[in-house]
Amino acid sequence: xxxxxxxxxxxxxxxxxxxxxxxxxxxxxxxxxxxxxxxxxxxxxxxxxxxxxxxxxxxxxxxxxxxxxxxxxxxxxxxxxxxxxxxxxxxxxxxxxxxxxxxxxxxxxxxxxxxxxxxxxxxxxxxxxxxxxxxxxxxxxxxxxxxxxxxxxxxxxxxxxxxxxx
Numbered sequence: 001x002x003x004x005x006x007x008x009x010x011x012x013x014x015x016x017x018x019x020x021x022x023x024x025x026x027x028x029x030x031x032x033x034x035x036x037x038x039x040x041x042x043x044x045x046x047x048x049x050x051x052x053x054x055x056x057x058x059x060x061x062x063x064x065x066x067x068x069x070x071x072x073x074x075x076x077x078x079x080x081x082x083x084x085x086x087x088x089x090x091x092x093x094x095x096x097x098x099x100x101x102x103x104x105x106x107x108x109x110x111x112x113x114x115x116x117x118x119x120x121x122x123x124x125x126x127x128x129x130x131x132x133x134x135x136x137x138x139x140x141x142x143x144x145x146x147x148x149x150x151x152x153x154x155x156x157x158x159x160x161x162x163x164x165x166x
Contacts, residue, residue, distance in 0.1 A: 034149060038101055044149060046084075047106055049096045051114060051142040058091035059128045067124060071117050072096065079112050080104060097147070106144050114138045 034044050053059055060068070065088040076083045081100035088094055100109055118137040122129055129135060148155075 034099075036099065036101065041102060043102055045100055045102060046147040047096075047098045047100065047109070047144055048147050049098060049106075049110060049113075049142060049144045050093060051110070052093035052139045054132050054134075054136050054139050056092045056139075057131050059131055060088040060091045060094070064121065064125055064128070068094070068117060068121065071120055072113060075112055075116050079109070081109060110142050110144070114142070 034046075035042050036044065068088065069086050072083050072086050076098070081098055081104055083096060083098055085095070085097040096113065098109060100106075114137075121137055122135070128137070
């Protein structure tokens, strides 16, 4: 049995290159899922939105919720964004998971959804107006967060490990 000497490798360099390659590959694979292709860009922009009924009145019964779901889908189709999930919670607030192109701001999307649904719900169910003061269905505020398929940590690693060959 003859043992040949092994060449000296810089394990820390190999390890850092492997880690960088892994995160680059992971970022690339994750980002390729759910991409939306437009004429001038490719993107994956998702939001989780929550808004509540004025005074947290529990007026969103099953009949109103069903109509509200239909309205939200119709508004999304008309305005150019996608609603993946829509649910009413505890009869007094709404959760919505939306994908949108970069030309649509989150404020515009919320304005469309709250404004149009509020008006149409009052038209279809005038009795809910009696449970609210001042004729407003939705609270003025809302919650929104961006949802990504890649964590902030992975994006940071990906950017930090870009080659600087300039």
